Amino acid sequence: MLRAISLGLVLFGIWLLISGIYTPLLISLGAVSCLAVVGIAHRMDVVDHEGHPIHLGWRALTYWMWLTVEIVKANIDVARRILDPKLPIDPAVVTVKASQDSELGHVIFANSITLTPGTVSMRVAENTILVHAIATDMAEDVQSGAMDRRVTAMEGTVQTHLKDAS
Amino acid sequence: MQILLDTLSWLLLIGGSAFAVIGAVGLIRFPDVYSRMHAAGMTDTLGAGLILAGLMVQGGFTLVTVKLALILVFLLYTSPTSTYALANAAYSRGLQPLLGKRDTGAPPPSAPETEPS
Amino acid sequence: MFFAAILAILVTMSLALTRALLGPTVYDRVLAVNSFGTKTVLLIALLGFLTDRPDFLDIGLVYALINFIGTIAVLKLLKYGNLGTAVRELERNP
Structure with a gap:
């Protein structure tokens, strides 16, 4: 209500x-x-924590700021690759672990991967995301799990907060 | 002050235009659908973001700026969703991505029918 | 100065259109057309500023949403060959 x-x-x-x-x-x-x-x-029946995720609150805002920086960095990298006459790309398909609890967390993580140029999520399964990367070092970047931890931190604390409230 | 704002808006617009054109060049140059998605994603994020930010600087504190911000938010939320839908549709239909020389030993894109609901 | 940005967007759009015409797969065409639609939104916004008519932004806002829904609809048709049934049911009994 x-x-x-x-x-x-x-x-x-x-x-x-x-x-x-x-x-x-x-x-x-x-x-x-x-x-x-x-x-x-x-x-x-879409007015729930997925359809209207107000509970993320300010944490979502700080996450957006961090993501913006990442997007700018990745954009410059991809632009360099496009403009290079040799076209130094090295595409790879890798599986990335998604350690979020809820489906909303998976969606945020997968969309963040896609939003960052250089990596596109291709399929979201139970706890893994199949990622296509334009270069192997970008694939390794995603696999290192920095973004995964941040998304989990954003929605993980929320989970406990929700449990406290109910 | 006005000159300062105009210069800032100029820089943002030029930067956004540059990223948009570079992304479109990538759309032409890259070898397959999956790599082209990266180029298209580039124009959608920083290209659109910088151009709309440049317009927001021109708009000042008015409803125009709010509308521009709403357009930006819509684009940032919808573009990854449609890119994911595209990648997922192409992959489920068995379209093989071109892989680089250093194959990381990822799961082969065959057997796409194990998708859990 | 809006004119320079409009010119750049028009170049971007023609390149995207080239990709849509070249293909080769249908997914390339969908990707190019989706990118073309996003650039249209930017073009509408810039045109609104150039001609000093901020009402154009409302059109841009609606265009952004229609572009997204159109792309999703085409992809759903490509993937499932059916637009009338919910994806949830299509995945249960394809």
């Missing part, structure tokens, strides 16, 4: 930001459509 209310508030906030016209009629139309969307989402 708390999640549904917070989803409604977030949706209404986005409505206010995108619309930019604040007359009583438009604001009430927005409120009605937000209520309808929350109702539909509730009926679809």
Whole structure:
């Protein structure tokens, strides 16, 4: 229930930001459509920790900052490879361990791998992710598990926090 | 102050454009689908990010900046999802990735039907 | 200065279109068209700034979402050959 209310508030906030016209009629139309969307989402049973992961909170923000730095570094590396006339690529397919507890954690990890240029996740199985890398050293980078640990830290503490709350 | 902001916005736009064009060149130069995904991912992350950041600097503290930020967030959340769907579809259909000289002994891409639901 | 960025985006788009025409596999084409769509969003945003009409950003926002859903739909059709059934059920009894 708390999640549904917070989803409604977030949706209404986005409505206010995108619309930019604040007359009583438009604001009430927005409120009605937000209520309808929350109702539909509730009926679809997607208002849970996966559909609306507010519990990640500030930890998600610090993770995003770290990920941005990684993305910039990887972008420069891939750009160098593209511009090199010899095209120094060395593609490899490797299996990476995903030590997260929840499916949401797996999704965050796999998407982070894909978002970093140079590595693309190809299949997410139980606890492993198949990764295609443009170069062997990039594959080794992912296999070293720095990103895996960070994603686990982000959602692992959340798990205990949730248990405390319930 | 205005000149400073304009210069910053210029730099961001030029950087984003450069990354976008380099990524497109990679899209042409790379040998197979899987490696081309890396090039496309490059234009989608830093190319789009820097260009939208440059526009945000122009927009200042207005609703325009909020909309640009929303576009950026949508792109950053959807682009890895569609890239994963593409890689997964190609791989499940048995399309073999080209491998480099130093094969790391990864599982061969045959037998893709063991996918757990 | 927006004009320079628009020019760069147009070059990017034509290169992506070249890849879509060259192929060789259907996945190359989907990848190129998806990239083309992302660049369209950027082009719309830049055009909005060039002509000083910030309403263009709303179109860009919607285009980003439609582009994503379109790509996912094409890939689902390619992978399962069926758009009318949920993936959950298709994986249970293919």
